[in-house]
Amino acid sequence: MKACVFDGRAARVVLDHPEPEVRAGEVRVRVRLAGVCRTDLEIVKGYMNFRGVLGHEFVGVAEGGRHAGRRVVGDINCPCGTCDLCREGLPTHCRRRTVLGIQGRDGVFAEFLALPEANLHPVPDAVADEEAVFAEPLAAAVQIGRQVEFRPGEEVVVLGDGRLGQLVAQVLRAWGVRPTVVGRSPAKLAILAGLGIAAVAEGEARPSAEARVVVECTGSPDGLAMALKFVRPRGIIVLKSTVADTAGLNLAPLVVNEVTVVGSRCGPMGAALEMLARREVQVAPLVTAVYTLDEAPEALRAADRPDAIKVLIRVEPYASGGAQRRPR
Ligand SMILES: [Zn+2]
Ligand SMILES: [Zn+2]
Numbered sequence: 211m212k213a214c215v216f217d218g219r220a221a222r223v224v225l226d227h228p229e230p231e232v233r234a235g236e237v238r239v240r241v242r243l244a245g246v247c248r249t250d251l252e253i254v255k256g257y258m259n260f261r262g263v264l265g266h267e268f269v270g271v272a273e274g275g276r277h278a279g280r281r282v283v284g285d286i287n288c289p290c291g292t293c294d295l296c297r298e299g300l301p302t303h304c305r306r307r308t309v310l311g312i313q314g315r316d317g318v319f320a321e322f323l324a325l326p327e328a329n330l331h332p333v334p335d336a337v338a339d340e341e342a343v344f345a346e347p348l349a350a351a352v353q354i355g356r357q358v359e360f361r362p363g364e365e366v367v368v369l370g371d372g373r374l375g376q377l378v379a380q381v382l383r384a385w386g387v388r389p390t391v392v393g394r395s396p397a398k399l400a401i402l403a404g405l406g407i408a409a410v411a412e413g414e415a416r417p418s419a420e421a422r423v424v425v426e427c428t429g430s431p432d433g434l435a436m437a438l439k440f441v442r443p444r445g446i447i448v449l450k451s452t453v454a455d456t457a458g459l460n461l462a463p464l465v466v467n468e469v470t471v472v473g474s475r476c477g478p479m480g481a482a483l484e485m486l487a488r489r490e491v492q493v494a495p496l497v498t499a500v501y502t503l504d505e506a507p508e509a510l511r512a513a514d515r516p517d518a519i520k521v522l523i524r525v526e527p528y529a530s531g532g533a534q535r536r537p538r
Pocket of ligand 2: 306
């Protein structure tokens with residue numbers, strides 16, 4: 211099958227990649243649309259030790275199982291089901307998990323993928339492919355609400371105006387919280403302002419240690435240090451960036467101010483799909499460009515540009531053929 215494969219040096223499109231092996235309990239999915247994520251870019255730069263088909267954000271059509279013939283999205287973590295953490299009900303933290311396009315399992319920049327049937331979520335008819343493909347990052351935003359209780363109308367500081375910061379801000383607003391996003395890109399801050407969300411340039415923000423909750427989505431090593439300047443004593447920092455580097459960071463304020471740091475990763479995709487179906491979150495303004503699978507390496511480069519928010523890869527071409535590109 212056609213697939214965009216990382217061989218340890220470069221991402222390239224090949225026509226003869228083996229179709230995914232479908233194990234017991236798994237379903238083959240024909241991919242329609244995929245999204246490029248920061249993690250894919252990190253893999254291509256060699257930060258992780260993954261080889262194989264790239265990508266984990268997708269919407270496709272299930273070819274078997276109880277969702278056969280329906281459009282589906284899928285949880286990326288594939289647990290073993292038998293280790294201590296799986297038995298304790300923490301399958302996303304399974305000690306022997308494979309992760310779609312990230313760890314031990316071919317990803318979604320390909321004609322087909324395989325996932326356990328239990329990982330698949332049917333996409334409501336009201337949700338278009340271009341929206342459903344956001345289910346995975348949107349679920350990561352929804353996860354925050356499973357870890358932190360918000361107070362109605364309270365102001366929450368969101369650090370970072372990228373893909374995740376944008377989604378987190380919209381999700382918080384849907385929950386009746388007032389997000390203020392602090393970011394670096396005038397274009398990305400303008401998108402937030404256009405949606406009626408408070409957006410402030412980093413240079414103009416005045417950290418005053420007043421926020422009870424700070425959500426850190428900067429994707430940058432100094433995000434935690436920045437969050438410490440915004441959070442109030444006894445407050446909560448939700449850490450979403452996996453690149454946080456505490457080397458040289460003075461953690462004393464964490465102790466003195468009794469701040470809680472909550473690490474937060476993947477979330478509930480069903481809840482994310484419901485938010486999309488209810489139109490509580492708008493993702494169309496976040497699509498930077500759409501490429502075909504043949505152009506996947508170009509899509510990865512486009513996603514790495516500072517002005518990019520979400521780059522999509524159309525695997526199953528439109529009836530008219532080719533990709534519909536919407537440069538911004
Ligand atoms: Zn992702
Ligand atoms: Zn396990």
